[in-house]
Amino acid sequence: MTIRLNQGNGGKEMNSLIDRLKQHLPASNWTHTDNDAAILKTDIGFFGLTTDSFVVDPIFFPGGDIGKVAVCGTINDLAMMGVPASALTLGLVIEEGFPEEDLEKIMISIGFISKKTGIPVVTGDTKVMEKGKVDKLIINTSAVGVTDKVLDTPLQKGDKIILSGSLGDHAIAVLSQRFEFKTSVVTCCKPLIDEIAAVKPLIKQAKDPTRGGLASALNDIAGRNRCSMLLDEEKMPVKKEVRSAVELLGIDLYSLACEGRFVCFASxxxxxxxxxxxxxxxxxxxxxxxxTDTEEEHPEVVLQTRFGKRLMPMPSGNIVPRIC
Structure with missing residues (x-):
């Protein structure tokens, strides 16, 4: 057997691959290792660690670039656990022949977010591969931080699900550049640490709907918490331009990655x-x-539409690749 493209899509196939591969790794005293960041309880608080790799194509798109996504994405993964990042690492794998001026632009984006958030890039690594051995540029970032409280309070029946902004903006911005169609939509990519800090005392859990989109994020939470959820499609914040693009491309809105949004749960x-x-x-x-229910043997995420109820399952198959 060989690795398939859909095993990196943020859906069922990726989860199955990760579960198989993790069997070869020794156990540790770290917790939340199946979540956005791993947590280690220490004498000074809860230490958080996360890492992510970015293969966005195209590298530049309306409102951002691969550098902005790489830094924001990793900062946000740690923030979803209630941990503010204190430092970042940066790894670059560059294709031979990649324009230096483009690399400069990307580093300027990384530096801008680092300065804006006050989170320094403290170490990293750079590799250059022969032309054709890698597609332009791959970025890996990691983040560490400490908190006195992790966002992991168990969910209960009646808890409300809150989405922090419109769906699909980032994915459509990237796809508009890839497929060369006109739209006013720009990426929603941004650091979410201030938003999480503002509501952390009020919420139980949070997750950013990146790879696999809202469908993957909510099914992941439902599975870990053994709870079912009911969503109201008419209350979903979606821009008209995004809906039009989704229909034009024939893709699933709820599977599209968002790099500047999160979903959270509050009583x-x-x-x-x-x-x-x-x-x-x-x-x-x-x-x-x-x-809607807890202690479920088979948790479900259900979407109420104008025409009735339907399941919103964990994404499967060939979800749009290389959005983050």
Whole structure:
């Protein structure tokens, strides 16, 4: 057997591959190793560590580039666990012949986000591969940080599901450049640490819908928490241009990666305050559903549409590749 493209799509096939490969690794005292970041309890608090690799194609797209996505994506993965990043690593694998001026632009983007967030890039690695052995540029970033509280409170029936902004912007921005169609949509990619900090005392868990989109993020949470969810399609914040592009390309909106959004869970008592605090950052923030059952043997994510209810399963097959 050989590795297939869909085994890196953020869906069922990737999860199955990772589960098989992890069997060869020894156990450790780190927790949350199946989540956005691993956590180690120490005398000074909870130490968080995450890593991610980025293969965006094209490298430049409306509102961003691979460097911006690489730094924001890793900062955000740590933030979803309630851990503010304190330092970053940066690894570059560069194709021979890649324009130096493009690499400079990408490093400027990385430097801008690092300065804006106050999170320094403290170490890294650079490799150059023969022309044709790698496609332009691959970036790997890691982040570390410490917190006194991890976002891992168990979910309960009635908890509200809040989405921090419109769906699909990042993916459509990248695809518009790849397939050369016109749109006013730009990437939503940004650091989410301030938004998480504003609502951390109010929420139970959070996850950014990157690879595999909202469908992957919610099914992942449902599986780990053994809970089912009901979403309201009419409450989903989606730009008209994004809906049009999704229909044009024939792709699933809920499987598209978002690099500047997150979904979080709050009790009914805290949901309104959470919503109002997040609307300061993005007026499109909305309550999109709720947890319907817990202790489920077969957790499900269900979408209420105009025509009735349907399952929103974990993505499978050939999801649009190289969006992050």
């Amino acid at each position: 009914p008592e805290n949901a309104h305050e959470t919503l109002e605090k997040l609307k300061v950052f993005n007026p499109d923030t909305a309550i999109i559903g709720e947890v």
